[in-house]
Amino acid sequence: MSSLPLTRRSIFAQAWPIMLGQASVPLVGFVDTAVIGRTGNAAELAGVALGATVINLIFWSFGFLRMGITGMTAQAAGARDDDEVRAMLVRGLAAGLALGLVLFAAQLLLIPAAFAVLAGSPEINAPATEFVEARFLGAPAALGFYALIGWLFGLGRSRAALALQVVMNVANIALDVLFVWHFDMGARGVGYGTACAEWIALATGLAIAAQVLGRPGMIAMKGRIRGFFAAAAMRRMFAVNADIMIRTVALLILFTWFANAGARLGAAPLAANHVLMQLVSFAAFVLDGFAFTAESRVGMAIGAASRAQFLKAIRLTGEFSLGAGMVFTFAIALAGTPYVAFMTQDPQVRAAAGALIPYVAILPLLGVVPWLLDGIFIGATQGRALRNAALASTALYIGTDLMLRPFGAHGVWLAMLAAYVYRAGALGWHFPALLRRVERGEVAQHPVGP
Structure with missing residues (x-):
């Protein structure tokens, strides 16, 4: 193989x-x-x-x-x-x-x-x-x-x-x-x-x-x-997976908090958020194609103990991710209003969603960095960094949402945009240490094969 x-x-x-x-x-x-x-x-x-x-x-x-x-x-x-x-x-x-x-x-x-x-x-x-x-x-x-x-x-x-x-x-x-x-x-x-x-x-x-x-x-x-x-292999698998489980639960809490924040504002804003989140979910699902590819390519580079391949895998998947993020941003900016009109006939929901389209449009471009970094750290099996970044960004997001509550729906979406910035920053903070470990060959779980 x-x-x-x-x-x-x-x-x-x-x-x-x-x-x-x-x-x-x-x-x-x-x-x-x-x-x-x-x-x-x-x-x-x-x-x-x-x-x-x-x-x-x-x-x-x-x-x-x-x-x-x-x-x-x-x-x-x-x-x-x-x-x-x-x-x-x-x-x-x-x-x-x-x-x-x-x-x-x-x-x-x-x-x-x-x-x-x-x-x-x-x-x-x-x-x-x-x-x-x-x-x-x-x-x-x-x-x-x-x-x-x-x-x-x-x-x-x-x-x-x-x-x-x-x-x-x-x-x-x-x-x-x-x-x-x-x-x-x-x-x-x-x-x-x-x-x-x-x-x-x-x-x-x-x-x-x-x-x-x-x-x-x-x-x-x-x-x-x-x-x-074997005991050692099972311990390693569960140690990595336990950290990733905590990371996943933290992010689930983040998105559940976002849903509750919309519900707090009333029926029309909640419905508007639901309509708009379909765009966000679709963009995230599609852009995950490059993040998942990064997981595989980064993992293979680390298994081969190759710093050059590690950096090249990041650069190539990053180029595609950035390009796709820009496409989604422009598409949502141009087609967001017709999309909302198609999805709902309620004038209140249309008005509420229409006012928030600029936030939704910029989100795929902001999301490119944390989504790609997720793929890099998953491929490198750096569960602890993923866990710490998710916990920190979720805590910061909740604090930001609480501070922005006076701004209503705009505050809810500004806090969500900030959450992506926090995730990117937290994982980016761990990246230099990961690169040093790759250079020293401390990440690979196996020696290079014949």
Whole structure:
């Protein structure tokens, strides 16, 4: 499993399938909403929305399985340590399935606790609970999928990852329609559809992984599985992933605070923020294509103990990230008002959203730096720096939001822009130390292979 060439052509070839796959993620949410919205009542639609928030908070807290596995797999690939590449797949899948089973077993405690925090009316909580209970059936598959797709990203197998995402998204859409429209299962049917799609995606992913490993790789794994779980390797994996988990939870708190800040201002500002955040989410998902590519290329450079490749990987992915960020900024500035007019007919929401478009337009350009730095530090498996930067930027953001409350919706968005500056600054502060460690060869987990 050799490293990939480090050229602009190869960077783009690796990034575009990720961008396409990421762009398809919001489509599934749109279909979920449309399916239940056209057949259920308002309470069921609100219940799916609330339930999705609960699932995202719980499941994505384990997103470290995707990020940590990507960095460590890339480093092993860069060091040409095929045995460790295979070990990372087995370790990641084992951890994901085990943690998913724990989540499934703990749902009797987690679900009531989540709805106690995100309190809704009994009319909304009932379908939301049905949706969440159904989604928990897919918890082991969802977390196993995180590890599997992280492994593919680490190897630079972005087309295989795209195929896997397409399978999951198509299955999700088809099963949602089947369970809701044909079997009239409402919010629970949407949850069942997604849970089944996660198991289908996991099974498909295992077949793809077997193809990537090839027959020689599968044979080489026989009799060595126990060695893949050596104490030192497991300690390192969980140490890196524990820090990334704290980082992820801190950022989830940041975005939950932002949502609550909009809700505090009333219905029209909250609806305006929801409409505008679709633009932000789409830009972030697409630009993540270059951040994920940076994870892989930086990890491979570190595995190969090459400072030159490390810096070149950053420069090439940075060029693409900056260019894409500028495109999104200009596109939102030009098309933001027509987009708002298309998304809502409410004059109050239109007015509130229209006044905030300049903030939304600049956000992708500001986000380029922290998103790319995230990719660099994930590829370098620098969990402690990621954790500290996320904690610091979240604390600073909350303080800034509190200070800017007199400015209403403008203050809410100014604080969000500041949060991206804080993340960039905090990770940038750690970068010189990372570069020194790369120069001394202290980051790589493996010696350079033959």
